[in-house]
Amino acid sequence: MNVPDSFLESLRQQVDIVEVVSEYVQLRKNGRSLTGLCPFHNERTPSFSVSPERQMYHCFGCGAGGTVFRFIMDIEGLPFAEAVAYLAERQGIALPAHFGVGRTASNPKLERFREAHALAAKVFNHILMNTDAGVQALNYLLSRGISRTTIMSYQLGFAPKPGNVLIPFLKRKGFSESELLECGLAVELGSAVTDRFRGRVMIPIADRKGRVVAFGGRAMDEGVKPKYLNSPEYELFHKSQLLFHYHLARKAIRKEKQALLLEGYMDVIAVQQAGIEHGVATLGTSLTEEQAHLLKADCDKVVIAYDGDQAGRKATVRAIDILEGVGISPLVLRIPDGMDPDEYIRANGATAFARLLNRNTLSVVQFLLDELRQGAQLVSAVGRTEFVRQALRILAERATPVEQEYELRNLSQEFNLSVETLKEELRTFSKQSKRRTFGRETSGSKTVAQPLARADQQASIRLLQAVLFSREAAEYLMEKGLTELAEPVQTALLSNLYAWRLENPDGSPSAFVDQLEDESLAHFASSLFFYEVPEFSTALLDDYLRALELHRLEQLHRSLLRQWIEAEAGGDEERSTEIKLQVEQIQDQIATLKQPRAIHAE
Structure with missing residues (x-):
């Protein structure tokens, strides 16, 4: 792509990454960064960060990261040239001559x-x-x-x-x-x-x-x-990836902080005409995880307003599981007489539907209890007992303590049972629920506690930052002959950084990330922007180099000790003596490196 670097840098400075990312991810302030749920992988705890100061994003869960160009490439599935064109058009910036030809020709x-x-x-x-x-x-x-x-x-x-x-x-x-x-x-x-x-x-x-x-x-x-x-x-x-009316409803969804999920096109049109603008619908299929992720980018709550018939209620149960799976809190609109929203509005008017939306919205627990009641055989003692047991199971698995207290009192009054008896039975179900939950989390979780980084790994991160953010530090480290870091990926990135620094002595760190063709290296480079960057001095750089050398010597020392033991066990005195001398030399070097030195604040 023949686009002047000056144009890319100018566009990069004019586009606010926070504004762009916020169109896809709900962000919340967290210190100097903003955090949210990553749009590139499933998660319930936010690990996705955006830095307004450095105009970068990085997910510490899946590793995705980069500049605003990389974000648009990843989220929209565009090549770099089209991502640049997309952002230029968004900002109202004219593209360089002949650029548009290449973009159109792309597809x-x-x-x-x-x-x-x-x-x-x-x-x-x-x-x-x-x-x-x-x-x-x-x-x-x-x-x-x-x-x-x-x-x-x-x-x-x-x-x-x-x-x-x-x-x-x-x-x-x-x-x-x-x-x-x-x-x-x-x-x-x-x-x-x-x-x-x-x-x-x-x-x-x-x-x-x-x-x-x-x-x-x-x-x-x-x-x-x-x-x-x-x-x-x-x-x-692709029906599973789109929602009807979504492009028009997004602004209202973000304003209301919730979406109204409907079943059909006419339902959406009817509620929109009634003045309710945050309605969307699936495209003739059940709600999918991809569609739920679309909604998650704009809100944390979704009111499900499917048809009130049996099929609609079954679809509601499925939608609840999908929404909860991506971290959305579902609510359910109960529409009387098995009507759909369009029918209700035609029969009762727009005002009545708005009132229904405000007054007849149920929590998931209330809806599931209501659904359970629809099929319960309450005329018999066995049927009543089974209903109570199933209701308690729902409360144990899904209800908050406040909901549990409220519903237990309702059950107590309806079935003439003491609250204490119901609570005792609830505790049994709660223990079973916790055991099942624990089993799922420990066997299915992909997130495990990571050990603290070794000193040489931490030093390698700092040295990479030095080359990325400081021309003088880069020149100093090249003169020192630093070519290898603690991990292969770190060494690979260092090599790319050196080559870039030699061609672009005063280049922008963001520009370096954008020019990386290896996606994994680009993602790793983006993480460097989310560590505190110290003031690099030669003394501080020497400390990092010393940490690398110390780790190398300690590894060599352990290897020589194993060889020494093997030589002695094999009766090879000459080799044993030779290795002993090497061990002593390494020990002296390690002792020298460990001697107290001046502490350099970071």
Whole structure:
């Protein structure tokens, strides 16, 4: 990539990494850095740090790290050139001459797919709003309380039942049949290639940047299966990784500090029209872990407002587990009479739904107890006993002490049991729950306590920092002939640092990280920015060099001692004497290095 270093440095200084990362990760102040849950691996305890001062990020859990360029590369799956272009566009900065050509050429096929979908959305919307073919569909939407303003806002449309309308139009625009088949707008019927969607209300599905990449089509004729038909998956559309309305809802989700998770497109449109803007929906599938991670970047709470029927309640239970698995606290909206949100709003109005959202939201424990009650046989003594036991199990595994106290009193009153008896039984379930939890954590946890770094490892970190952050220190260490550090990865990074320093004596440390082609070295280099950087003096550098030499001599001393013992045991007096002299020399050198010296503050 032929981009001037001066442009990259200027862009790097103008982009605030905290602002960029905050669009994907909830960050909280922690000393001089900000921390959050890493977006690159599963974790419940934050190990992801961002330094506003040094404009770097690093995860101490999975090792991901680098500058804002690396973050966009990792989070959006872009090559370096496209990450630079993305950030320049975000800042409103013009790219250098000829840069745009390289960017477009990186994946022209995907740009064509986006263009085809954008045109398709306009065609479908025009048919709905301006032609006789769209009258029935338009009346249907208006009858459901969806206004013309909302229709235009969501670019809702209609695909006529005879079909073969969209494909001829797009072919006139220069798109080939193979392109339209590959991105899911066309389908082969016998020997003909025709429109995939026919006789359906069309709902555009956008990616995280608001670009149309797929459609959901709702059948107009009763009895047509499936009722909702989505575009097939291809490079730009993976149902498990997107949420409907997410690009529009993010701002409201961050403001409300929670999301409203709905089951269908029409539910989202209905609640948004009712003035509730933080609603999103899955794309015809159960909630996935990838979708939960999307939400986790913007909020810690999610209200699940699935349909109130049995299928909706089962889906709610699954969603609770997924959300809790990524560290989100779920709540559940109980909608009366088995209705879905769209039906409730049409029947009772927007104000009633807003009131329901405020008053009828249950905790997970309350929802699970309510779900348990739905299937309980409370008319029999055995059924009542089993219900109480299962309720206590839920309280033991999921409830806070306050919730336990509250629900125990309710159970006591309802079933005429003493609170003390219920608490005794609860303690039994609590012990069982703790044993199961302990077993899962000890067998499945990937995080183990790490031993403290050895003195030579710590010295190696400091020496790497010296070369990275100080030109004078780098020159001093090169003159001293330092070429090897405690660990192979440290030695490899030192070699790269020397080469970079020789070419860029006054280069920016951030620029060094960006030019590293080895991703593992780039991640390791980013960690150097998150240790305190001392004022490097020659005396301090000598101390670090001495720590390295001392460790090397101690290792050599241990090796010679083993050889000495083997020589004596084998009766080889000549070799034993030779090794003894070497041991004594090493001992003298170690003693010299360990002599007290002036303490240099870091």
